[in-house]
Amino acid sequence: xxxxxxxxxxxxxxxxxxxxxxxxxxxxxxxxxxxxxxxxxxxxxxxxxxxxxxxxxxxxxxxxxxxxxxxxxxxxxxxxxxxxxxxxxxxxxxxxxxxxxxxxxxxxxxxxxxxxxxxxxxxxxxxxxxxxxxxxxxxxxxxxxxxxxxxxxxxxxxxxxxxxxxxxxxxxxxxxxxxxxxxxxxxxxxxxxxxxxxxxxxxxxxxxxxxxxxxxxxxxxxxxxxxxxxxxxxxxxxxxxxxxxxxxxxxxxxxxxxxxxxxxxxxxxxxxxxxxxxxxxxxxxxxxxxxxxxxxxxxxxxxxxxxxxxxxxxxxxxxxxxxxxxxxxxxxxxxxxxxxxxxxxxxxxxxxxxxxxxxxxxxxxxxxxxxxxxxxxxxxxxxxxxxxxxxxxx
Ligand code: PHB
Numbered sequence: 001x002x003x004x005x006x007x008x009x010x011x012x013x014x015x016x017x018x019x020x021x022x023x024x025x026x027x028x029x030x031x032x033x034x035x036x037x038x039x040x041x042x043x044x045x046x047x048x049x050x051x052x053x054x055x056x057x058x059x060x061x062x063x064x065x066x067x068x069x070x071x072x073x074x075x076x077x078x079x080x081x082x083x084x085x086x087x088x089x090x091x092x093x094x095x096x097x098x099x100x101x102x103x104x105x106x107x108x109x110x111x112x113x114x115x116x117x118x119x120x121x122x123x124x125x126x127x128x129x130x131x132x133x134x135x136x137x138x139x140x141x142x143x144x145x146x147x148x149x150x151x152x153x154x155x156x157x158x159x160x161x162x163x164x165x166x167x168x169x170x171x172x173x174x175x176x177x178x179x180x181x182x183x184x185x186x187x188x189x190x191x192x193x194x195x196x197x198x199x200x201x202x203x204x205x206x207x208x209x210x211x212x213x214x215x216x217x218x219x220x221x222x223x224x225x226x227x228x229x230x231x232x233x234x235x236x237x238x239x240x241x242x243x244x245x246x247x248x249x250x251x252x253x254x255x256x257x258x259x260x261x262x263x264x265x266x267x268x269x270x271x272x273x274x275x276x277x278x279x280x281x282x283x284x285x286x287x288x289x290x291x292x293x294x295x296x297x298x299x300x301x302x303x304x305x306x307x308x309x310x311x312x313x314x315x316x317x318x319x320x321x322x323x324x325x326x327x328x329x330x331x332x333x334x335x336x337x338x339x340x341x342x343x344x345x346x347x348x349x350x351x352x353x354x355x356x357x358x359x360x361x362x363x364x365x366x367x368x369x370x371x372x373x374x375x376x377x378x379x380x381x382x383x384x385x386x387x388x389x390x391x392x393x394x
Contacts, residue, residue, distance in 0.1 A: 030071040031098050031326050033317060034091030036112070037127075038079035038104040042203065045229045045260050046104040046127050047076065050310035052298050054101075057314035059297065065321045073097065077108055084108035088115045098321070098328035099124060101313055104306075105202075105227065106130040106174040113137035120329045122320075122336065126313040127228075127306050130174030131391025134356045141336045141355045143316055144309035145277045147178035147225065148391035150253050153275035153361045153384050154223065155183045158251055159190030163221040166192060166251075167214050170225045172199040178391060179225035179253060187223075195219050205230065207237040214248065215241065221249040224256050228306055232261040239268040254279070254378060257366055259304035263376045272366045274378060277359050278305040278345040281369060281377035290344035303344075312343045312357075316350060347386075354392050361387045 035054060037047035054072060063070045073095055077084040084103070091097045092115060100116060101124040103109040109128040113136035116123035125133055125142040131149075134140050158166060168183055170176030176199060184194050195217045198210040205226075214222050222243070226234055234256065238244060254276025257269060280291050280302050290311065294303040303311075320335035321327075337352040349358040364378035 028068065030069040031065060031321060032091075032095055033070065033072045034088065034095060034097035034100045035072050035074045036077050036084055036087050036091070036100065036102040036108070037074065038108075039074075039076035041078040041080075043079040043104045043227070043229055045258075045304075046079075046306045047102075048301075049260060049304055049307040050102060050104075050126055052294065052301065053303065053307040053310035054314055056294055056297055057311050057318075060293065061314075061318060065318060066325050068326050070318075070321075077104075079105050079108060081105075081107040081111035085111040085115065088112040092119045092121055097121070098326070099317055099332065101317065102126055102310075103128045106133060109133050109140075110136055110174075113140060116140060122328060122333045124313045124317060124336075126309040128175075129178075131178050131389055132174070134354055134392075138355075139333055141316065141333070141350060143313040143350075143357055145305070145359065146356065146389040146391055147175045147253065148182040149359075149387050149389045150276050150361055151179045151182040151225070152186045152390055153363055153387075154251050154253065154273070155186035155192075156190060157273065157275065157363050157382070158221055158223070159187055159192050163249065163251070164192055165195050165219045166221045166223050167196040167198065167217050167219040168194060168223045169198045169200065169210055169214070171202050171205070171227055171230070173202045175227065176225055179223075182390065183223050200226070202227070207234055208241065211237060211241045211243060214243065215246060218246075219248060221251050224250065224252040226256055228255050228258050228260065228304065231256040231258045232265055235265045235268055244268050249273075254305060254364065257364075257378055259302050259378070260306075262366065262378065263302070265376065269366045269376055270368070273363065274366075275361055275363050275384075276305060276378070277361055278308045279362065279364055279378040279380055280304070281372065281379055282345060282362075283380070284342075284344070284346065286342050287344040305345075308343060308345050312341075312345075312348065315339075315341060315343075349386075351388065354389065356389050356392065358386055358388050360385050
């Protein structure tokens with residue numbers, strides 16, 4: 001009896017020692033951030049921009065939180081949702097990451113949402129922008145934007161600027177459906193008429209057939225949403241088909257006049273009016289500092305809206321981990337909610353209820369800017385303050 005009790009005591013002691021050692025390791029080992037991005041394939045520019053922004057954040061703010069090292073584990077999902085999900089699973093189970101981050105396209109974010117929920121791992125969406133993403137898991141926080149958020153502004157601007165009849169052209173998946181729906185409802189509310197709703201496939205789109213339809217429809221304006229990375233090839237075909245000389249105005253979300261590609265588009269892009277949450281030409285001191293540091297660290301590469309989503313995502317992660325002393329799970333999630341700060345894009349808030357970002361949306365026009373090397377920029381000329389995602393029904 002005595003010896004049995006003694007054995008039990010030793011066994012319990014060993015368990016306690018082992019768990020203490022585990023706690024000790026967890027508290028002193030590195031804090032791991034699992035960053036999943038499309039580094040290859042059609043959305044590779046998104047991965048390149050966000051990876052550079054994450055590295056810039058760490059170069060500026062250090063790789064230690066509360067004395068513990070921060071380790072970013074970067075995985076390339078090629079924007080293939082099955083790969084995103086598998087990589088997320090491996091990062092959570094094998095690498096024991098504290099937080100998941102990245103997510104270049106909507107299907108990748110949606111595929112990963114159940115893993116975040118089941119493992120109670122906070123998941124920071126830095127790029128994908130379909131409104132419903134934050135509803136897919138209570139552990140998702142978003143630092144990018146939503147399509148409804150940036151689309152309503154350009155619909156209003158169009159209606160106020162002599163555009164009565166419009167055609168919409170969107171990529172045929174989540175964010176495109178959001179853009180089409182919110183342009184349509186706002187523009188019609190403002191008295192406009194939609195003549196046609198056109199869609200192109202997400203993968204390797206050919207714009208020739210839809211551009212021919214636009215020429216036949218003869219609207220006052222064509223409204224476009226295409227995901228980051230497709231703007232330059234769209235503009236090329238737009239000019240090749242003569243739409244730039246057709247009298248049909250081109251309006252879009254800022255995804256089309258993406259800072260990553262804009263300067264290479266040439267004069268055909270001049271005068272395009274878009275609405276979006278970020279322009280590299282945003283005239284704040286914080287943005288000038290961000291753009292200068294980003295370009296200096298990346299051989300002159302100009303940051304786009306994806307880079308800002310990544311940079312701000314790191315800010316939200318760092319501040320939360322500082323508050324929890326490195327703990328993840330629900331405590332970290334709670335520490336991400338309600339953060340208010342000045343981003344390079346302007347003032348932002350992580351809405352505690354929706355876990356989505358509240359931000360200013362700007363109306364911009366593509367111009368050559370003599371004071372900025374005569375390059376093409378989206379020059380902001382109007383602002384809609386503190387826009388909440390209009391796609392949220394709650
Ligand atoms: C998305 O897939 O959610 C997405 C990707 C690129 C964009 C916008 C939305 O520019």
